[in-house]
Structure formats: structure tokens, C-alpha cells
Amino acid sequence: MATRYEPQAAEQKWRDEWDAAGLFKAKPPAEAGDAPKAFVLEMFPYPSGKLHVGHVRNYAMGDVVARHRRAKGYNVLHPMGWDAFGLPAENAAMERGINPATWTYANIASMRGQFKQLGLSLDWSREFATCDPEYYGTQQALFLKFLEKGLVYRKASKVNWDPVDNTVLANEQVIDGRGWRSGALVEQRDLTQWFFKITAYADDLLDAVQKLDRWPEKVRTMQANWIGRSQGATIWWEIAEVPEALARIGKDGGPNHATDPIEVYTTRPDTLYGASFLALAPDHPLTRTIAAHDPDVAAFIAEATRIGTSEEAIEKAPKLGVDLGVRVRHPFDPDWVLPVWSANFVLSTYGSGAIFGSPAGDQRDLDFARKYGLPVKPVVLPPGASADDHEIVDEAYTGAGTIYNSGFLDGLTTDAAITAAIEHLEQLGAGESKTVFRLRDWGFSRQRYWGCPIPVIHCEACGVVPVPAGDLPVRLPEDATFDKPGNPLDHHPSWKHVPCPTCGKPARRETDTLDTFVDSSWYYARFASVSDPAERAYWLPVDQYVGGVEHAVLHLLYSRAFARAMRDVGELDLPSGEPFAGLFTQGMVTHETYKSADGRWLSPTEIERRSNGLIEIATGEHVEVGPIEKMSKSKRNTVDPDVIVSTYGADVARWFVLSDSPPERDVEWTQAGVEGAARFVQRTWSLFDALPEGPCPAPGTDADSIALRRVSHKAVRAIDKAITEFRFNSAIATIHEWTNALKKAEAAGADLTGARAEGAAMLARCLTPFMPHLAETCWARIGGAGFVSGAAWPATDDSLVEDDTVTLAVQVNGKRRGEITVARDMPADEVEAAARNLPELAVHLEGRAVKKAIVVPGRIVNIVVA
């Protein structure tokens, strides 16, 4: 009698039993025996309080990998924790008067419950939240080690200021000129901030990222672009002449930097003979010095600043400049004097904030030169062009070629000329080879409460004093108030007032906290072990990391840098220096959007599908279907995982988010798809339910039994391979084909029972990574030993995987005209003869000479005719 599988009861039951058995606890290294280790990690969640479908997809993927590895005999570490610091907790405090810690821990409790419902094979014994004082205390100790080593420093600089979140942001957190969280237009402010010296690792981070062969190419490229290494030269241009006003400065006593050589960075020293001017950034020190004495220059700086730094403004901004009156000597010709300008297209933050303009070889320089009537001398001859007819009008030639009009560089290729020019500069002492990075140091202090306090004390007499190790952790005060803008730690009446640890005089705690990206930069190491270096060495690096691509230049770059810094202070010893050996970036979950007749966004629960289209339930009005977009609160196109789980079960949710699209691509959540997944669950259960109770016979040796066994054994191999290669949708397709075959075999009667039972026993184990609860129920139904979640991956028989006959397509001139089934090892000439005798081919071969026949054993026969 056919029964239905009831997910709600079964799922809870199995989760309780797994928990009681401690099934997913990682084995300590000493107990692991010969089993290889596998550290499988998904980017840990921010405890917003509510799980969304994107989480389900992310963690389901990690769980497939973890469960598969476990079945393959690995000692698996698959932990879970909480990225718990951050602004939403403070916003909750401001809006609702809830203490951020209370709010956060309550969210963690409810999300933990939701996670547990998904049946993930997690080792919860290692759970922690980054806001636990014990965790951030360890982080403070790490900070102090970095400080001592010079990897962390404090400096005044121009920083990105988010006026909505009231805090500083790192360059990586400014997207298109806006704050990554608030979306507010970011302002530039001069502030003293804490920096992590990520640039100390720029070379290594770039070189090593190319070797991460189990990372997506896309992420590697993004990191390489972000680091932005360029090879070139620094050139010092001697001052020949300064304006009169400036010449007086030194006479008043102070040093006169206006007479120091001007440092310029270039990647094209081969075009030095095409130089026609120098251009300094508007906020270059020399520009500022001159501005103090020259109203025209001051006005120019004001104008350049006014245009702003937003992307749009920069795109449209005209090239502006002002002659500073300074003149410099060309390094290769002391008689050659060039003017020094300030130009708004020169960035103070890149290179030395100064360039030499070589208009024939650079479009911006050319535009600038044309506008202000500066000379344009071509020095690179494109391949095939001749010196007589090559002319630069209003398009610069930036490509490679042969150097001319360039003294000793004449006749060299651009590459050779770069080398020769640098060599000559070095001989003259006028320049040197130099590598410049786009990457800036990570400004990681934040003017917020809910973060890790920076463990230093400012003393008027002693300066910046580290908090003594014995006083760590520096805990956040629990009685902070959030009723006014600004940093609550700074407003707190007593927290910051402490005696200086060195001299004992009244001093002041640092009230900035660390960027929450610091918390996530080393948490994987904490999962590996709280403090035991040997245990960390055993588990690390993370073998498979899974998360969103939005962290390509944020978390994933910071973590790599932190791993290096931790190595340099003796905290971590990774063989390759890399924390994440394998990375997979999953796509998002999207959904249709819906708009009511009067333009309100509607949630999927507010609409109904009728024969005449979609209508809004509340009003009966027609609903307009909008584009398919990432699920978001604002578009209201979200689906509540709780509802899915309580209606269909966690297995259905897990199955659906993995089944429809390749994991790296976005998947569209559809009601029809979920129902399809639910149907598959019942269909699969029916396969097991249709088997006889009690022991089943051994598989038969008749042709049909063997054919069915072949399907099963091949499917196991295919699924194994697909999971290993992160092709979960393909694994699922194979499972579908397999269950279809098993279903069909039910009609064949008792002869196939043995083969069906064997297939079912294998299927239960292959289903486990995807639908663990259903698999467990099925496993119990056929009397499987223990938990299927603890069972080994099914063994397969080579003789059943490899066929002894093969079906070959037979082509004539590359077009398929028929097929033959022959013994796998039939000699090529016999295959050819058999193929040529196919009746379907007669019409295509008639009256035409066979030029040759290609026989690819096991693949194809192609007969080539005239």
C-alpha cells in the first residue's frame, strides 16, 4: 500500500537523532587515523535575525560538499558562527532602544533555530560570535602584535566619510562613490585614522593570487585589478626657476621645499623626449605652497575641488590647469626647460601625485596640451608608419612601436627604450625603476559603538600606549546611549577616562572600533582551533570555501592579507600563506517582481494566479509582472524560508535551490519549481516504499537486471564526479534519470527486485548530501545500518560501469546517418565494415567514392565520400 512521505515529522526526528549521536562533530586530529581532513566553510552569516533563501542556497552548497566528503572518508570540519558586529544593531538601539548586544544575541538564537531546521551537517560545538568578548579580546591582542610589528599605524589623511552611517569607510567599501551599506554619497575628510598596512603585502598578494588554481578566475582577476601593480620609473626633475614670490620663502628662515626636485612617476620613460610639461595634482604640496602666494593658483585649487570626486563629475569634468610658474630641467638635456603646471586630472593618491606630460603618447596629456598650447612632439612610430608622414593631430598614439626624435633612444622598440631610459636615468642619478600599486592601506577604524574596541590609550605625555595584555579584553560598556548622533563610546561619561598604563596620569581610551571586516579576516582560524597551533596546522587551510562574489575585493582580500600578517607575528603558519585553498562563489536567488495597478510592489503572498493572469488578492486588481531581480525587501520579492520549510520540508528547499541552475549562476525561485521538487520527494519515497519489507534478494544475473544495475553503478560515478566539480545541477539531473529507471523497473516484476533493492540502497546514499532527511527515512525503510548520514559513499563495480558493447553514431561527411552497436573491443576495420553495410547509409553512399573512413573507437564512425 503506497504511503506518503511526511517531511515535517521525519525531518525533526532525524535532526534530533543526529544531534544525540554527535554525528557531525569533527574528530580531533589524534582520533582521525588515516582519514584525510577536509575543512569546509561557508562565509559565516550576519545575524540579521531572519534567514533568507540566499542563505539556504549558500549553506546547502557547503553542506553538499561537507556531506559528500564525509561519505568519501574524510575527517570533516564544518562549523558555524556569527559575524555579529555591525551597524544594524546600533540602528536597532537607536530606533527601538534595545541594547545592541541583547538585540544581536536574540537574533542569533532565532537564526540558529532556523539553521538547525535545514538539517545542515554542522559541528555546532565550535560556534562563536565575533561580539563575544572572548573573541574580540583575542583580536585585540592580535591588533597589538600588529602594532608592535609596524603593520598597524595611525595617520592623518584624506579619508572616505559616510555622512549617513557617520563613519569612515575603506576604499573597498566605496562603490561608485557611495557607501557600500548606506548608499550615501561619500565625502572626503581629513581625519586621523588607524590603518592596516596591506600594501606591505601587495606584491605577494598579487603573485600568489595567480596560483590559487581552485579559485574562480573572475575573483582572481578582480583582486589583481584592485591591487593594480604597474612597473615604471620615478624621475626627479631639477628645478630651474621658481616664481619670485616662492623664491623668497626660504629667506624667511624655514626650509624651502619649493626648490627640491619634483618627483614624477611614469610607466613610459621611453617617451621622455616627447615631454612637454610637468603636471602636479591640485593638492600636491608644491601646488599648495604656491597657492599660498598666488591667488590664481588658489582659485584653481578651489575650482578643482568644487567639481568633486564623484564618478559622474570626473567623467564630465573638463581638463583644467594652471601654470605654476616653476620651470624644471629635462633629465636628459640640462638646457631643455619645461613648464610645471597643476592639472585637475592628476591624482594626489597615485604615484607621487605628479606626472610628466608626453602628449603624443597619452590622450589626456594631448587634450591638455592642445587646450593650453603646449608642444606636441611624436616620439613613437607605429609599426609600418614612416617618420615623414606620422602625425599626431587630436588622437594620441599609445601603442608600441619604434622610438624616434629621441636622441640616444632612437631606433629602439618601446620595450627596449623603457629599459634603456631607466638605465640612463639611474646613471644620471635622476631616476630609478619603480613599482607602484593602486592598492591603498586599509583604513580600518570606525567611529561606531558595536565593534571591537581598539585597545590603545592616548596619553598626553606618553603618546599612544597599548593596553597591557593583562587588561584585555577591553570590553564595550553595556550602558552606552544611542540618543544622539556620533560615536556612543565617545559620548559615554566614564568609559574612556582611564589612567595611562605607563605614567599613571589621566589619559583617554581610543574610542574608535575596528571595521567589522577585521572580525571576519581571521575567524576561520578560530574555527580550526581556539588557540592550539597544532590543531590549526592540522585543519588549515580551508579546503573549500563557499560564499558570494561581492566579497571578491573585500573580505577575500583582507583575509589573505591578515593570514600573512598573522604569519609575520608568529600567530599562524600556513604552508602557502593562503587561508582558502578552494573558493566557490555562488549565484544569487532571484524572483519575479510584482506591481499593483497603482504602482505598489507586491509580495508573492499577496497575489494569486488566475486563468486571466495575476491578480492582487486584496483588491482583485490586475498585477503587472516586473523583471526578475535579486530578492530584496524594497522590491518585496522575497520568499520566507520558514514558510517553505513548514509547508514542504527543508529537503525540498535545499533540492530546489540546487537543482535548476549551475551553482555559480543566479537561480530564479518559482512556485512551480518548488512544487516539482516536492513531487520528486514523493516519487523517490515511492521507490523505496514499493520494495518488499525485510531482506531483498541479491540482484539477478539476467540481462534486464544487469542493465538496471549498470544504470545504478554509472549514476553513482556520475554523481560523485559532478559533486566534486561543483556541478550540483548535473548531479541532480543524473539522480532524476536514475530514479526514472528505477521507477520503470517496478513494472517488470519480481526478477528485478534484487537490482532495484541494490539501486535503492545506493540511491539513498547519493541523495544524502542533497536531501538528508528523506535519505535517512529511505535508508531506514530498507534496513540500512546506522545513519545514512554516517554511511560511506556507495562502492561501484567497474564491470558494471564499463559497457561491453558501445553504440556508435555513423556519419557520412560529418552528418549523422545511422548508428551501430558493436562490441567495445571490436577492431576498427570490422567496425568500419559494419558501418558501411548499414542499410540507412546506402542512399548516401550510392555512386560516390569513399575517400576514407574515420573510426574513433568507442566514439564515432565518419565515412568521407567524394
Place this chain on the structure above:
RNA sequence: GCCCCUGUGGUGAAAUGGUAGACGCGGCGGAUUCAAAAUCCGCUUCCGAAAGGAGUGCUGGUUCAAGUCCGGCCAGGGGCACCA
């Protein structure tokens, strides 16, 4: 502007250079049912009655054979961007 990725049925998508469209969704037809739901079976790239022909964004090439490799274009997405 530079760099990268992706273009395959109504739809999500498969396809170590070797039978294009597996598998799923949807649709159509049928069985079961008093009826429906559920379930099961069949069909479902296009043109054509069929034989057959065409077909993986466009275009050219390499090859016995191209969705797959190479060149040029077009479209969509992403990254970087007055970066010297």
C-alpha cells in the same frame, strides 16, 4: 577607454572537438476518476503530410568532424577607470 565572463527550444539548462537540446519546469494528448486533486503513460527545437532539410548571437577560418578551437563583429552582464 582597458580587462573578464556569457549568448543553445516556450523556459531553467545538458553536451572530455565525436548522435545538439540529457534532466527539470511549462504546454499538449491519453489513462485513472461520477468529477476533481494526486498519480501514471506518451508527445513537445523549427520548417515539412512525408522523404528530407535547417538549426547553438552574426561572420569568416582550422578539422574527417565545431555549441566546443582560432580571427573579426554584435548584444547582455561584471570588474577597473583622468591610475600617469
